[in-house]
Amino acid sequence: AAVPLEDPLSVLFGLHGKTGVTSVTCRGDYIYSTGRDGCYRQLRLRDQQLEVLQKHRPCKGLQWIEELRFTPGGDLLVLGFHANNFVVWSTRSGVNLHCVPCGGGHRSWSYHSSPEADAFAFIKRGDVMLYHSEAEPCEQRVLLASLHGREITCVRHLGAVRAPGCRPINVFITGSEDTTACVLTLSELTRAAVPLARLSDHISSVRALALAGTALHHGTQLCSLLFSAGGRAQIECYRLQCAVDLRAEGMVNCQVTHLASHRLDEHWDRMKNRHKLVKMDPETRYMSLSVVCGTNSEQLPVPCTFLVAACSDGSVRLFVLLEAAQKLLLVAESFHHQRCVLKVEAFLHTWAEEERKHLLCSAATDGSIAFWDITTALCTAVLTEPLLPALGTPLLTVMAHSCGVNSLHIQELPKGRFLVASGSDDGSIHVCLLEVTQGGDEAKPETCLHILERVARPCTHAAHVTGIRVLRPDLVLSASVDQQLTLWRLSWDSLEELSTTFFYVPDLAELDCWEVVEAGGERCWYCVLCGQGLELLRCAALDTHCNLQSQGAVQ
Known part of the structure; x- marks a missing residue:
C-alpha cells in the first residue's frame, strides 16, 4: 500500500543560502547540516520544531562542504572542495589531513578512511580515478596546542563550576584577531587550557566581549548571555550553558546557542529615508562592550537586554536584544566624542525611592571621560527602527589623561558614590570619586553628577596601561604592556605602590578580575590576563602585606 504523504513538521528556508544543503547527519541529540556556503550547522529538535544552535566555518577558503564524518576517536572530519582540490579537514587539530587535486566539485566521488589507509575515488573526464594513502607515523608532535591562531584581544571570566569532591573549574571566554571566540577551562593544578567550544561567526577580529544574566545553578551549571563584537561593525550574541561532565577532557560540557547578530551595513539597508542621512561606515570597529544592568522594569514593553558599544567611528551606540524574537537592534547613538571611543562602562544608581x-x-x-544618563533612552527605545534617535549629551566630561584611555573600571560605593579608575597610553592612572545627586524641582527631577575627589599619577608604568580594576575602595590593580602587574593603595593625596610582579604574557590586551572566598575564609582576587597568551594570577591583600602569585600561563 502507498504511504500517504504528510506535510513537514518543521521547515528552515535558506539555511545554507541559495546554493543549497549538501548533507544532513544525525549524531546523538543533534542534527548537522552542510552546504555550499562554506558552513556546517548544528541543530536540535525541540517541540517538533528545528532549532539552529550554532554555525561553524571550519577553515578559510573551504566554500563547498559536502559531508561530515565523526571518527571513533572523537574527531569531526569536514569533507569538501577548495578550488580544484578535495579537502579533508580535521576540526580537532585544525589542519588539512588530505588535499587531492580532482578538478573541483560537481562530480561523483567516494571517500573511505581507516586506521590502515585512506582512499578517495572520483570521476574525471569519464575516467575513474583513485587516490590511496597508507597510514604513516606522524613526524610532527604538538608539544602545546594553541588556543588561537593570533593574539588574544579580550577575555572574560564566566564563572566556576564544581564537581562533587573536586576543586572549582574556572570557565573563560577569549576573543582573538583570528576572528574566533573560544570558551575554555583553565586549570590551576595542571596549568592547561582546554577549549570547550569555538565560535566562528565573525568575519573579522573579535575585540570585545560582554556577559549578561550569568547564573550558577547548584554549583554544577553555568548559564549566561555572551555578546562578542569587533571588526566590520559586527556583533554576535549567544547563550552559553556549561555543566560539569566528568567524561569530558576539561570536565565541563558547553552548549552554545546562537541567538542574534547585527552589522551596520545590513542595518543601513533596512533603514527608511536613508538618503537624508550620512551613510554608516561598514568598516567600523567595536572597541568595547558593556551590558546595561537592572533593566527588567515595568516601563519596558517587552523583556530585553540592552548593550552599549564603543565605536571607532566616534560614536557610542545603544543596542537592544529581543531574545524571544532573536533580534539585536540598534536603537540610539551619539557622536559626542568626535573621535575613536575606546571604552564604555554602564553602571546603575538606585534612589531611596527605588x-x-x-x-x-x-x-x-583624546583622554576625555564622559558620563551620561541613558535612563530616558532605555525607556523610549524605538524597537521598530523608523529613525535612529540620539543618545543625548553627557552630563559631565573630565579630561583625565593626555592621550587614549585604554582601561576603565567603576566600583559602586555607599550613598550614591562611585570610584572611576582609568589607565592611559601614556602610562598614567587616574581615579576619581563620582557622586550622583538629584536636582531640579520635584515635578521634573534631574540627575546631577559631581567629582568630589581626584587623584592622578603619571608614569605608573613604562607602557600603555591596558588593564585596571578597583578591588576595594582602598586598593587598585593595574596591568600594562610593560608586563608588570601592580597593586596600589588609594588615598586622595596619592597612589602608593604596595606590590609589583612580572607576568609572562607579552603585548597585554586586557585584564579581568573576580573575588573568591577561600576555604579558610580568606578573601582574595584572581585575575586573568590576555595578549600573546593567557595567564591566571592570584592576589591576596592582607592588612600587613600583599601577595601576587602566578597560577599558570598558556602561550
Whole structure:
C-alpha cells in the first residue's frame, strides 16, 4: 500500500543560502547540516520544531562542504572542495589531513578512511580515478596546542563550576584577531587550557566581549548571555550553558546557542529615508562592550537586554536584544566624542525611592571621560527602527589623561558614590570619586553628577596601561604592556605602590578580575590576563602585606 504523504513538521528556508544543503547527519541529540556556503550547522529538535544552535566555518577558503564524518576517536572530519582540490579537514587539530587535486566539485566521488589507509575515488573526464594513502607515523608532535591562531584581544571570566569532591573549574571566554571566540577551562593544578567550544561567526577580529544574566545553578551549571563584537561593525550574541561532565577532557560540557547578530551595513539597508542621512561606515570597529544592568522594569514593553558599544567611528551606540524574537537592534547613538571611543562602562544608581538611574561612562582617544544618563533612552527605545534617535549629551566630561584611555573600571560605593579608575597610553592612572545627586524641582527631577575627589599619577608604568580594576575602595590593580602587574593603595593625596610582579604574557590586551572566598575564609582576587597568551594570577591583600602569585600561563 502507498504511504500517504504528510506535510513537514518543521521547515528552515535558506539555511545554507541559495546554493543549497549538501548533507544532513544525525549524531546523538543533534542534527548537522552542510552546504555550499562554506558552513556546517548544528541543530536540535525541540517541540517538533528545528532549532539552529550554532554555525561553524571550519577553515578559510573551504566554500563547498559536502559531508561530515565523526571518527571513533572523537574527531569531526569536514569533507569538501577548495578550488580544484578535495579537502579533508580535521576540526580537532585544525589542519588539512588530505588535499587531492580532482578538478573541483560537481562530480561523483567516494571517500573511505581507516586506521590502515585512506582512499578517495572520483570521476574525471569519464575516467575513474583513485587516490590511496597508507597510514604513516606522524613526524610532527604538538608539544602545546594553541588556543588561537593570533593574539588574544579580550577575555572574560564566566564563572566556576564544581564537581562533587573536586576543586572549582574556572570557565573563560577569549576573543582573538583570528576572528574566533573560544570558551575554555583553565586549570590551576595542571596549568592547561582546554577549549570547550569555538565560535566562528565573525568575519573579522573579535575585540570585545560582554556577559549578561550569568547564573550558577547548584554549583554544577553555568548559564549566561555572551555578546562578542569587533571588526566590520559586527556583533554576535549567544547563550552559553556549561555543566560539569566528568567524561569530558576539561570536565565541563558547553552548549552554545546562537541567538542574534547585527552589522551596520545590513542595518543601513533596512533603514527608511536613508538618503537624508550620512551613510554608516561598514568598516567600523567595536572597541568595547558593556551590558546595561537592572533593566527588567515595568516601563519596558517587552523583556530585553540592552548593550552599549564603543565605536571607532566616534560614536557610542545603544543596542537592544529581543531574545524571544532573536533580534539585536540598534536603537540610539551619539557622536559626542568626535573621535575613536575606546571604552564604555554602564553602571546603575538606585534612589531611596527605588527609582533607577542608568548611567554610562565612555572614554576616547583624546583622554576625555564622559558620563551620561541613558535612563530616558532605555525607556523610549524605538524597537521598530523608523529613525535612529540620539543618545543625548553627557552630563559631565573630565579630561583625565593626555592621550587614549585604554582601561576603565567603576566600583559602586555607599550613598550614591562611585570610584572611576582609568589607565592611559601614556602610562598614567587616574581615579576619581563620582557622586550622583538629584536636582531640579520635584515635578521634573534631574540627575546631577559631581567629582568630589581626584587623584592622578603619571608614569605608573613604562607602557600603555591596558588593564585596571578597583578591588576595594582602598586598593587598585593595574596591568600594562610593560608586563608588570601592580597593586596600589588609594588615598586622595596619592597612589602608593604596595606590590609589583612580572607576568609572562607579552603585548597585554586586557585584564579581568573576580573575588573568591577561600576555604579558610580568606578573601582574595584572581585575575586573568590576555595578549600573546593567557595567564591566571592570584592576589591576596592582607592588612600587613600583599601577595601576587602566578597560577599558570598558556602561550
